[in-house]
Every structure is written in C-alpha cells, then in structure tokens.
Amino acid sequence: MTKYLFIIVVLFSSLVVKAQDERLRQDEYFKEIEQRRMDSLNNLRVDVQIDGKTHYTDYKIIDYKKDTTFVDTTLSITKDYLFNYLREDDFEQLPLHNQGQTYNSLGYSFRDVSLLPAMGNRAKHVNYYETNDINYYHVPTPTSELMYRTGLEQGQVLDAFLTFNMSKRHNLSLAYKGMRSLGKYRYSLTSHGNMRLTYSYQTKNKKYEMRSHITAQDLYNDENGGLTPVSIVNFEEKDPNFSDRGRLEVNFSETHSFLRGNRYYLDHDYKIWQRQDTIAFKSSYFKVGHILSYERKHYDFSQGTANSTFGSSFDSSISDEVHHITSDNQAYVALKSPIVLGEVKFNTGYHTYNHYYNSAAVINNAIIPSRIKGEAISAGGTWKTQLKKFNINVDASTLLTGPLNGSYIQASANYQQDSLFNFKGSFISNSRSPNFNFLLNQSAYYAYNWSNNLKNERIRTLAGDLKSEKLVDASFEITQIDNYTYFSDTTATVSQPRPLQADNTVNYLKLKVGKEIRFGKFGLYNTLMYQKVAQGSSVLRVPEFVTRNTFFFADHVFKGDPMYLQTGITFKYFTAYKANSYNPLLSEFTLQNEQKIGRYPVFDFFINAQIQRTRIYFKLEHINSGISAANYYSAPNYPYRDFVIRFGLVWNFFI
Numbered sequence: 001m002t003k004y005l006f007i008i009v010v011l012f013s014s015l016v017v018k019a020q021d022e023r024l025r026q027d028e029y030f031k032e033i034e035q036r037r038m039d040s041l042n043n044l045r046v047d048v049q050i051d052g053k054t055h056y057t058d059y060k061i062i063d064y065k066k067d068t069t070f071v072d073t074t075l076s077i078t079k080d081y082l083f084n085y086l087r088e089d090d091f092e093q094l095p096l097h098n099q100g101q102t103y104n105s106l107g108y109s110f111r112d113v114s115l116l117p118a119m120g121n122r123a124k125h126v127n128y129y130e131t132n133d134i135n136y137y138h139v140p141t142p143t144s145e146l147m148y149r150t151g152l153e154q155g156q157v158l159d160a161f162l163t164f165n166m167s168k169r170h171n172l173s174l175a176y177k178g179m180r181s182l183g184k185y186r187y188s189l190t191s192h193g194n195m196r197l198t199y200s201y202q203t204k205n206k207k208y209e210m211r212s213h214i215t216a217q218d219l220y221n222d223e224n225g226g227l228t229p230v231s232i233v234n235f236e237e238k239d240p241n242f243s244d245r246g247r248l249e250v251n252f253s254e255t256h257s258f259l260r261g262n263r264y265y266l267d268h269d270y271k272i273w274q275r276q277d278t279i280a281f282k283s284s285y286f287k288v289g290h291i292l293s294y295e296r297k298h299y300d301f302s303q304g305t306a307n308s309t310f311g312s313s314f315d316s317s318i319s320d321e322v323h324h325i326t327s328d329n330q331a332y333v334a335l336k337s338p339i340v341l342g343e344v345k346f347n348t349g350y351h352t353y354n355h356y357y358n359s360a361a362v363i364n365n366a367i368i369p370s371r372i373k374g375e376a377i378s379a380g381g382t383w384k385t386q387l388k389k390f391n392i393n394v395d396a397s398t399l400l401t402g403p404l405n406g407s408y409i410q411a412s413a414n415y416q417q418d419s420l421f422n423f424k425g426s427f428i429s430n431s432r433s434p435n436f437n438f439l440l441n442q443s444a445y446y447a448y449n450w451s452n453n454l455k456n457e458r459i460r461t462l463a464g465d466l467k468s469e470k471l472v473d474a475s476f477e478i479t480q481i482d483n484y485t486y487f488s489d490t491t492a493t494v495s496q497p498r499p500l501q502a503d504n505t506v507n508y509l510k511l512k513v514g515k516e517i518r519f520g521k522f523g524l525y526n527t528l529m530y531q532k533v534a535q536g537s538s539v540l541r542v543p544e545f546v547t548r549n550t551f552f553f554a555d556h557v558f559k560g561d562p563m564y565l566q567t568g569i570t571f572k573y574f575t576a577y578k579a580n581s582y583n584p585l586l587s588e589f590t591l592q593n594e595q596k597i598g599r600y601p602v603f604d605f606f607i608n609a610q611i612q613r614t615r616i617y618f619k620l621e622h623i624n625s626g627i628s629a630a631n632y633y634s635a636p637n638y639p640y641r642d643f644v645i646r647f648g649l650v651w652n653f654f655i
Helices: 002-025 028-032 077-082 229-236
Strands: 036-039 044-047 060-062 068-070 093-095 103-105 136-138 143-150 156-167 170-181 190-202 208-222 255-277 282-303 318-337 342-356 361-363 366-368 371-387 390-399 407-417 421-432 457-467 473-482 485-487 499-501 506-519 522-535 545-556 564-574 581-583 588-590 602-611 614-621 633-635 644-654
Touching: 077 545, 077 564, 077 602, 093 633, 103 633, 136 170, 136 190, 342 390, 485 588
Parallel strands: none
Antiparallel strands: 036 044, 060 068, 060 136, 093 103, 143 156, 143 644, 156 170, 170 190, 190 208, 208 255, 255 282, 282 318, 318 342, 342 371, 361 366, 371 390, 390 407, 407 421, 421 457, 457 473, 473 506, 485 499, 506 522, 522 545, 545 564, 564 602, 581 588, 602 614, 614 644
C-alpha cells in the first residue's frame, strides 16, 4: 500500500512542480543569488551556473537540529564509503552477508541521550529512520536524487528522492527507499521499504516557522539462524561441492521477522518579538514553540515449526508479536539576546508510552504482565552562545513524574581556528531505564518470558573531535557505564539469553584517526581505530584494532574534463574478539563464549566515475575470498560475504 501511495504522490507532485516552476524562476529571490561555486574536486572557486541563476549553496539541507549543509554532487573517497544501503560510513559496523540484514558492532558510541527507554529489538532498527535521521530542505528549483545499487541474487536497492519549493517559503520533499535481495544462503531474503514525507513553512516576516514529517516503514527479513555445525565444516574446509552457498544447510526455515513503524512529527514556533541587527547580522527574538511526535511500531517473529535451538515451546508454530506506541508533547519558550549571551530555552514535556502484548501469561506460577504503560512529565533547558571563536551548547532535561526515572546533561564547546582546524569537546551524562525488551518480554518459547525491575543505566562520556584537512581527523571517547545492561551468554546448542546488568562499572576507551595523503594523482586514505575496555571486558567486547586503508588514483581522464575517474583498492582488517551472537527471535546481539571472529583481511577493488552530476560506482568486493582461509564471519555461524560484483549510481537532477 505504501508503494502505491508513493507513486500517486510523486505523479501529483510532478504536476505541481511543472505549474510552479515558471513562477519560481521569476521570484526576486533568484536576483540576489551569487554566481560562483566551490568545486570540492580542486578546492578552487569556479563559475558554475546550475540553471543560470542559482548557486550550489542555495540548495540547502537542514537537519533536525537546524544545522544547514548543501547538496553535494562531487565524488570523493568518503563518498565511496557512503555507498551502501544504509548510506552512511559503516567503518564501525560489520554487515552480515546480505544487504538488508543487520550489522554486528566493531565499535560503540554512547553520545545519544534520552529520558525514556527505547523499544529494543535493536538489530532490527539498523535501517529504521528515527526522528534525527530526517532532513528538511530549501531549494530554488526542484531537486531530485536517484540512488541505485545491485544486491545479491535477484535484488537491488533504489532510493528515490524529490524536493521542491512550492514558493519561497513552502518546501515539500518525498523519498522512498525500497530494497529487496535474495541472498546467497538459504532463507536470507530481505525486503525493506522506507517512505519519508517532509513539509516546512515560514511566513514572510519569519515570525512563524514549522517543520513536519511522516514516515512509513516496513522491514521484512527471512531468518536462517546461521549455518549448522556440519555446514560450518564444509564452509571452512572450502569443500568445492558447496561453492554454491545455497547448498549449505542452515538452522532455520520458514522463519521471519518483521518490523513496521509509522511516525507523525510536527515542530513549530512563533516569534512574539524579533529584531535584526543589519550591521552585525545578528538576530534577537523571544519565541514560543511546540513539538509533537506520535509513533506506532509493531514487531513480529514467526516460525512455521518451533525449533529446539530456542528451547522448549508452548506451541508447535511460533507467532510472537509486540506493539510499541509513544507520544511526546513538548512546549518551550526561547529568548535570544546579547544580554543573555546567546539563546536560552526552557521546555516542558508530556510523554506517554505503551509497550504491550496481546495478553498476560503465567509461567511457573509467576505472572508475566501484558504491558508496560505510563506517562511522564519532563522539564529542561538549553543554552547556546558564541564567545569569540567558541560555540558553546548546554542541554539538560529530567523526568519529574512517572514510574520511570531519567535525566541527562550534555555540554559541548566548539573551537574554530580559521580554516586550519575545528575542535569540539563534549561531556555527556545520561541516566535512563534499559530498553523495554529488557524489562518485559513474552514469547511462545518458554525461556523467553520475563518481567524485570532493572536499575537505570548511568552513562558518562567525555569526547573530543578534531577535523582538519591540513592536519588530521581524529576523535576520542572515554565512557563509564554503571549497570550496563546486556543479554547473557548462550551455549552452542541452546539459545536462552536472559537480561542481566553488570556488577562493576564498565570503562571504555575509543580512539579513531583518519587522514588522506595525496601524491599528485595518487592518494592514500587511512582510518585506524584503537579500543580498550579497561573494566567490564567480560560484558562489553570489541576488537582492539580496526583499520581501513584505501590506495587510489583520481584524475580527469578526457579533454575538457567530462569525466572524473577514481579507482583503487581498499583493505579492511580487525583483530580477533568474541563478537556478540545474533539472536533473530529477540532481534538483538547477545554475549557468547564459543567463537572468536576477526583477523581476516578483506580487499575491495573499485572504479568510480563522475560525469556531470552523476556518480557511477563499480566494485569488486572481497576479491581475496577465493585464496584466503575461509574464516571470515560477521557473527558466530554467520559468514561474511564472498566475492561479489556490485554496480550502482547516484544521480542528481536540478530542474
């Protein structure tokens, strides 16, 4: 249904664009636009006329924090790292073999804060667009982007995006990412759909502003449970009879997981008073605002026949369902003035949550309730200011009422030294309840039923980020976690994890460095990450070193610069560690003590090209799989992908 709705909306919006295009081109807005553009390929300012009137910085992308970037149609090595179905750099993640499956973790970040627990089923949310993943736009002419990438065995991913301003103050965007891939191993089909619709508006006097979005997402996966013990032997011994991976036996058949979610979001504010300093280009205002978010999720795990891997069950076939509904209402007032040295905002919120199953259950004379339902009131504030070259941001909030407790404070200072470097230091402290599936779970499998009263996780992080084209890109995180919550160990024969909390404080250090070195037309881009869990390594497990190194050639290859070519080879490697095991019933990763993975190299060869505003990607992934030892796994029992040829493109249109 979502796909048909998307097609109808796109056809309708095309008519709107055609009707409005002529009026947009006559708007006074375009008379004030500069005619120059920064070309990131050679770092020189050159004259580029997108439509004779527009400048690339007028094609604005605004994130949920209202930070602005611009549409970038250039080709770089970092763009190559983004060309995957998540469309983000997955350096700290390790994908299972088929795109659309989940990722194991090579590193962690604890910078995100929240007052209330999330739904859980975290492995299923890898490709789920949260509120902070949604962008808004402001463009002088209709703008679109088409991303295509081949999958594995009868599959591909297509991400189509269109945005246009119906007038100078109204913007609408529509996007749909559809992905389907059969996979090389049995029962590993993936089929995902992510629809996003945004609308933003600003009055002529800029007193009233609003942003809103709607998302509709459905993420379906076949779950095969990984290879059987016999198949693992055949895989590791490189038995030629099983070079066709579809011949290998897997643990599950007729097993599926499915996550659906819909969200409705509105953020709007009104400036009761405002003043613009035309000399210093600084604004002052007093405004009131309101944010509303409502979201429904549904997670389903089903099996045609119960499998003893999860222990004994109440039913011969499995159909576990959980529902999750949240709503957030927030009102705020904000004052920005030189007197208060920046912007001060105070907010109060009303939150409701309902995490529920169809009915209560009785296990060993203990009642497993059907739901966790409640409401809470929060209060908080933020302060943003600029002191010379420092940008300071402080944000704090706490729950005042309700059965759950939660609070956070995060403070950051950003220092910009001209074009030499930018450094940001941050401190984050967050106390929140563990996710809902740690607190309550029901299943047709006997061992997967629990109701817990767990302590709040208390997370403290000190972080720093250095960005410099001339020096180096580097970051560090030092994190302490009290009451770290995890799913317990599983054995090789029976998977029966339980929610537990660490007795001791977990101390985690992460250092990451990246640098591009150029030798004329050749380049070397190195990324290295070092991690250490000084205390708590029995519950938080990471590889000590992770590296990615790309050696490449890049240059214009024909007269007149019609094509920019980029070709090279990327090497990836991480040290061995006891990686978490994937549990498809919970859609979570759980501790295990049976198998180490890692210590295998992966080489990818690529040829990328840019022709005008089209980037073409051709990649040979894991080209060394045929000659290296068959010890490459993404998680215990789940092999990493074999050699595969990928093709794709990203194509921008400016009408």
